[in-house]
Amino acid sequence: MTDVLDELQWRGLIAQHTDIDALRSALSEGPLTFYCGFDPTAPSLHHGHLVAVKLMRHLQLAGHHPLALVGGATGLIGDPRPVGERTMNSKDVVGEWANSLKGQLENLLDFEGQNPARIVNNLDWTSELSAIDLLRDLGKHFRMGTMLSKDIVARRLESEDGISYTEFSYQILQANDYLELFRRYGCTLEVGGNDQWGNLVGGMDLIRKIEGQSVHVLTNPLITKADGSKFGKSEGGAIWLNPEMLSPYKFYQFWLNTADEDVIRMLKVFTFRSREEIEELEQQSIERPQAREAQRVLASDVTSWVHGEQATERVIQASRALFGGEDLGDLDGATLRDAVDELPxxxxxxxxxxxxxxxxxxxxxxxxxxxxxxxxxxxxxxxxxxxxxxxxxxxxxxxxxxxxxxxxxxxxxxxxxxxx
CATH class of the missing domain: 3.10.290.10 (RNA-binding S4 domain)
Incomplete structure (x- = not known):
């Protein structure tokens, strides 16, 4: 089971971690329970979330037990952004979005077999937490100096907008999630995006202070292109996983348009192709870059993972049909409209x-x-x-x-x- 760390490192899926030797030892002792949180701040996950889900899937395939946390409570608060306060959405809206994210996660992880994933919602325990409990049982374990020194908080405090007490308190609620999952499921590893490092460590410290136990934290990198710019965004905005917000055709085209200098790294991060397969695709890209075979594999694999193989087949058929490779009459109206949407x-x-x-x-x-x-x-x-x-x-x-x-x-x- 320790091989999964080597696999994650080779794929570029590890950014920061607590004691890696202790984590390797814990992984070798047998299956452990881990979690990753997803806040419903929009009706859909986007391509950036796939990095964390991919890391979860590798751990699951290695025999470890995943908990996918949907933040029904933290989604009502909002994780502090680099600039400006988040919009406070209503409880009904956040509830709808939480259900939407739950459905997407159920398609991305395995919820059957001997090692099924489990969906949890932090609203289940946070809604029962009184103001007195929050201050007495949790707040006393957090030091203001530590909370104020966190990068995102420090930047917001220096800005004209400042930061509200609501968003400032987010880190306490997320730390409590780790504590609750430790108590309820024996969860000893939290994974998440590298921008969440401070919040993840806060949960680890809270468990140590209250329970006297050592647990682990592991982050995945925020994916960038070879030139250092952010990998993502289409002309219409984010690369959403919801087909009603971004069609499978446009989703496929986003991955197909990956630059030559980025495609091998993206194959490692976003697909389950083996080292041998990726190395072969890398060689093909060097010898015949005009064929763009690596991009085709990347687009096909990620679209199939998110939207299913049938949707991917329709998209590929539509792409070929536009240039005479397939019979246009065989396409359904929705896929055809998506395929020609950006044409004059x-x-x-x-x-x-x-x-x-x-x-x-x-x-x-x-x-x-x-x-x-x-x-x-x-x-x-x-x-x-x-x-x-x-x-x-x-x-x-x-x-x-x-x-x-x-x-x-x-x-x-x-x-x-x-x-x-």
Whole structure:
């Protein structure tokens, strides 16, 4: 069971840790229980959360028992941000978001077999904690100097906005989570993002002070690109795991667009491919970078993990279909709409001259030019060549979702959305 630490280090999934030798010894003594917390500050997890979940999954595969904590209580408070106070969402909203996160975590971890994961919610014990209990039983173990010296708190205190007592108290509630899970489940390891180091250590110290026991903390790094910038964000914002907030097609495209200098590290972090497989993909990337095989594997594996293999197959089929590799008519309307969402578009009705469609969509400057291109075989509708420059749009040309795909040459794409 100690091999998992070596595996995590090779994959770049360890940032900071408490006594690594003590943790290695604890892992070698048999399965231990560990936890990671996820606050419902939005309706969905995003790609950054996958790093912590991936670390959890490796520990689970090594035989250790995962607790996935959904912060129904801490989500009402909000972990301090580097700048400005968080918006205080209502209890109903936070409750809905907590249920949403629970459903996503159930798809990412294994909840069956001999070593199933378990979902816990810190609202279960925090809601029973009175103000007197908080101050007497917990508050007395925290020193103001230590709390004020934490990086995020210190930065907020120096800012114009300062920090409220509400967010300042967050670290006490998170520390109490570790204490409660230690008492209830024998949890002796907390994992989380490296930006949570201070909060994680606070829980470890609280257990030592109250229970007189030593426990462990391990953080994963915040993933950056080769140039040091943050890995993430699409044009529309965060890389959400909820398909209603970011379609599987766009999710897949995000990973497919990973830069050559980053892709091998991302394969280590975000996939379960073996060392041998990743080393082979690295060699392929050196020899044939234009094939982008490593990016394709990364996009396929992560999308399958998050959205399932069927959704990934539809996305890949749609990607191929846009450039003539698949039959567009086999795609469902939702996937097709997602695939063409960012293409230049225009509206038209059945009966519109075909060459006019290319002018409306901006692929041709005028009707005459469109006719000349069509005559030379350079225009395609739904991957079929336009053979009649005088033809009109027929109802049978309209794909699911009211879409007609236009292509000029090999790479110039646009879409026509047909009015009903």
């Amino acid at each position: 578009s225009a509206e038209a009705a059945v009966g519109t001259p075909l060459v006019e469609l290319f002018v409306r969509a901006g692929l041709e400057k005028g009707i005459g030019a469109a006719r000349r291109t069509a005559s030379s075989g350079g225009l395609n509708i739904n991957n079929a060549k336009v053979t009649d420059a005088a033809g009109v749009l027929d109802g049978t040309d309209v794909l699911p979702g009211g879409i007609v795909l236009l292509r000029k040459g090999k790479k110039n794409l646009a879409v026509v959305r047909v009015k009903e």
